[in-house]
Amino acid sequence: MSRSVAVGSPRASGHGAASTASGGGRLRQRRRRRFAGIAVLLVVLVVSCVLSVVIGAKTIPLSDVWSGLFTPTGTENDLIIRELRVPRTVVGVLAGAALGLAGALMQGHTRNPIADPGILGITQGAALAVVLAVYTFGVTTLLGFIWFGFAGALLGALAVFAIGSLGRGGPTPVALALAGAAISHLLQAITSALVISDQQTMDTYRFWKVGSVSISDPAVIPQVLPFLAVGIVLALANASSLNALSLGDDVARSLGHRVEWARRAGIAGIAILVGGTVAICGPIGFVGLIVPHVARFFTGADYRWLLPFAGLLGASLVLLADVLGRIVARPSEVQVGVMLAMVGAPLFIALVRRRKLVRL
Amino acid sequence: MTRVLDSSEKTARAVAGRRPIRLGPFSGVLRWQPLVALLGGLVVLLAFFVLNLGLGEYQISPVEVLNTLLGGGDRAQQIIVVELRLPRSLTGLLVGAALGLAGAIMQALARNPLASPDMLGITWGAGTAATAVIVLGGTAGSIAGALANYGLPLVALAGGLVTGIAVYVLAYRRGVDSFRLVLVGVGVSALAGNATYWLLTVGDVNDASRALIWLTGSLNARGWEHVIPVAIALVVLIPLTLIGTHVLGALQFDDDTVRGLGVRRDLSRGALLLASVVLASIATAAAGPIQFVALATPQIALRVARTSRPPLLTSAVLGGALVVGSDVISRTAFGGMELPVGIITAVLGAPYLIYLLVRRYREVRA
Numbered sequence: 138m139s140r141s142v143a144v145g146s147p148r149a150s151g152h153g154a155a156s157t158a159s160g161g162g163r164l165r166q167r168r169r170r171r172f173a174g175i176a177v178l179l180v181v182l183v184v185s186c187v188l189s190v191v192i193g194a195k196t197i198p199l200s201d202v203w204s205g206l207f208t209p210t211g212t213e214n215d216l217i218i219r220e221l222r223v224p225r226t227v228v229g230v231l232a233g234a235a236l237g238l239a240g241a242l243m244q245g246h247t248r249n250p251i252a253d254p255g256i257l258g259i260t261q262g263a264a265l266a267v268v269l270a271v272y273t274f275g276v277t278t279l280l281g282f283i284w285f286g287f288a289g290a291l292l293g294a295l296a297v298f299a300i301g302s303l304g305r306g307g308p309t310p311v312a313l314a315l316a317g318a319a320i321s322h323l324l325q326a327i328t329s330a331l332v333i334s335d336q337q338t339m340d341t342y343r344f345w346k347v348g349s350v351s352i353s354d355p356a357v358i359p360q361v362l363p364f365l366a367v368g369i370v371l372a373l374a375n376a377s378s379l380n381a382l383s384l385g386d387d388v389a390r391s392l393g394h395r396v397e398w399a400r401r402a403g404i405a406g407i408a409i410l411v412g413g414t415v416a417i418c419g420p421i422g423f424v425g426l427i428v429p430h431v432a433r434f435f436t437g438a439d440y441r442w443l444l445p446f447a448g449l450l451g452a453s454l455v456l457l458a459d460v461l462g463r464i465v466a467r468p469s470e471v472q473v474g475v476m477l478a479m480v481g482a483p484l485f486i487a488l489v490r491r492r493k494l495v496r497l
Numbered sequence: 498m499t500r501v502l503d504s505s506e507k508t509a510r511a512v513a514g515r516r517p518i519r520l521g522p523f524s525g526v527l528r529w530q531p532l533v534a535l536l537g538g539l540v541v542l543l544a545f546f547v548l549n550l551g552l553g554e555y556q557i558s559p560v561e562v563l564n565t566l567l568g569g570g571d572r573a574q575q576i577i578v579v580e581l582r583l584p585r586s587l588t589g590l591l592v593g594a595a596l597g598l599a600g601a602i603m604q605a606l607a608r609n610p611l612a613s614p615d616m617l618g619i620t621w622g623a624g625t626a627a628t629a630v631i632v633l634g635g636t637a638g639s640i641a642g643a644l645a646n647y648g649l650p651l652v653a654l655a656g657g658l659v660t661g662i663a664v665y666v667l668a669y670r671r672g673v674d675s676f677r678l679v680l681v682g683v684g685v686s687a688l689a690g691n692a693t694y695w696l697l698t699v700g701d702v703n704d705a706s707r708a709l710i711w712l713t714g715s716l717n718a719r720g721w722e723h724v725i726p727v728a729i730a731l732v733v734l735i736p737l738t739l740i741g742t743h744v745l746g747a748l749q750f751d752d753d754t755v756r757g758l759g760v761r762r763d764l765s766r767g768a769l770l771l772a773s774v775v776l777a778s779i780a781t782a783a784a785g786p787i788q789f790v791a792l793a794t795p796q797i798a799l800r801v802a803r804t805s806r807p808p809l810l811t812s813a814v815l816g817g818a819l820v821v822g823s824d825v826i827s828r829t830a831f832g833g834m835e836l837p838v839g840i841i842t843a844v845l846g847a848p849y850l851i852y853l854l855v856r857r858y859r860e861v862r863a
Binding site for chain 2: 323326330343422471483486
């Protein structure tokens with residue numbers, strides 16, 4: 138179900154790109170390469186999904202995995218597959234795709250190559266809301282605080298963009314980054330104050346904070362799915378405007394783009410995608426930061442290709458990191474947020490060192 | 498504070514009505530605004546300091562505080578002011594000054610307001626090391642007490658230094674591009690931050706709470722053993738960095754211009770960065786990574802002094818004032834409960850930075 142969302146939409150956008158591209162050998166060649174890239178990424182994603190279902194704390198033979206998926210009889214292995222691993226895989230795909238897309242959108246709209254949910258106040262907004270929910274209402278289940286997290290993320294993003302766009306010429310990268318830093322620190326401080334004064338809150342917060350796709354209640358998935366779907370559609374619909382915006386607001390306007398609306402749609406997309414993900418999984422960093430850079434390496438600056446690439450790449454990255462986290466610390470596990478930092482940070486640094494990063 | 502422009506006489510005279518001041522190879526132009534900002538900051542700092550010594554469960558008036566500091570006062574006042582409150586307040590003052598100075602050097606060097614020790618991962622590196630000691634030391638039992646009391650600052654210092662050097666080495670590629678430095682710093686701090694939060698999930702919830710208090714930045718129970726290292730670092734590094742301002746003036750131009758001005762770019766940049774890393778690490782070792790000071794005070798000082806880059810001394814003074822002022826609030830405003838000072842610095846500093854952002858844009862608009 139989730140896979141069809143992540144996979145179906147890029148195809149649609151791919152056709153859009155194909156129809157607008159004019160002839161010429163080089164263009165055709167490049168297009169072929171991009172299609173090949175999408176195909177490779179799809180294969181990687183499928184392999185990652187299989188690994189995510191097959192590998193875990195308990196070793197389950199492949200035949201049991203198969204029967205657990207398609208002819209369940211209610212054995213312990215069937216339950217592990219159906220109740221734990223499949224939901225976890227679905228959440229991983231959703232979260233990865235959403236964060237990858239959101240990262241690409243964010244870097245495009247802020248023209249800041251290090252834009253990341255953590256820098257723009259979204260994560261901290263969600264964290265404060267979750268902590269408030271635990272602290273004031275004693276909510277401790279994911280199903281209970283997910284909406285708090287969502288609302289907090291939206292409010293955090295809204296505050297940062299509102300403050301960042303007070304200036305002439307709208308949200309400039311530096312203004313956004315400074316506003317983000319200010320809001321993030323403020324929210325983080327209030328969160329710490331609450332957490333320090335209450336041990337129960339601390340205990341819930343510290344496990345949410347590291348970021349994990351291992352959710353306790355699969356019923357969360359259908360609740361967030363519609364929102365993430367809206368976010369993904371908004372993101373992909375934003376692609377051609379982003380292409381124009383990368384030439385500068387004035388040029389975009391003269392090309393007939395409604396700059397303000399494109400920006401609002403993009404920001405709404407970012408907030409919904411990140412908010413939804415942060416609420417379920419906690420603050421998973423690095424996907425949004427690193428995936429667009431890797432994607433850009435293959436696709437160039439065309440957002441109609443960059444966005445689907447980023448979505449697919451993000452989904453695979455989160456799944457693989459999660460699988461790795463289950464392998465390295467057997468029989469326990471290292472949460473995916475931590476694994477992503479361990480894998481993503483060196484990759485990111487290598488990328489920064491290897492070539493001159495695009496200054497957007 | 499004087500603003501060093503350029504060693505060439507021509508440039509200095511080019512600003513109408515401003516007389517250049519010379520001292521050996523150094524020259525500058527005297528401007529009033531930065532000087533007023535510095536002196537004003539000092540007054541505010543002293544006021545907060547005296548207030549912090551006097552307020553508390555046992556109230557002492559500012560006059561009596563000054564009297565006690567000069568050797569007067571009764572036995573009780575002597576104990577409370579000199580033995581209990583003075584080291585704590587001094588730690589706050591010096592830590593704030595060190596963080597402000599560290600942030601100002603880095604932001605001026607990188608020409609980027611986000612390049613503060615917090616953003617480059619130095620305070621996070623110190624935090625990871627300290628958290629490891631608090632959380633893992635707890636499971637090791639008896640080592641915990643000894644390490645937490647004496648080893649913690651050392652461990653944090655080592656963590657900060659190692660992280661700072663790692664960031665520099667990783668960002669070095671035929672010279673250090675400031676943009677690359679910030680990006681590498683973002684990567685490293687994310688790594689250290691995640692490691693820290695993971696460590697918080699490993700240990701006992703009590704240890705995790707203690708670690709989080711430390712990670713927020715706290716001045717609780719700080720004594721002379723915390724004051725002295727930070728004081729030594731400041732005494733050594735302030736003069737060195739002030740000499741460095743001469744170079745900072747040149748380093749704010751692009752690399753080709755810097756080379757043209759005859760500044761040994763990598764050497765001076767490396768030395769100044771190292772100074773900044775040492776200051777931030779020692780400050781973090783003494784009081785935990787007090788948030789926002791290194792990031793915000795240089796930006797505040799920049800706008801108050803109206804200079805082209807963060808003024809070093811004013812940033813240090815305002816950093817001290819911010820931390821001591823926040824300590825006054827954290828000690829007195831919440832009844833019996835004492836919040837870690839880092840919470841107050843963030844709650845105070847963030848809206849002020851927002852206000853400055855908004856105000857600047859209003860001016861641009863008008």
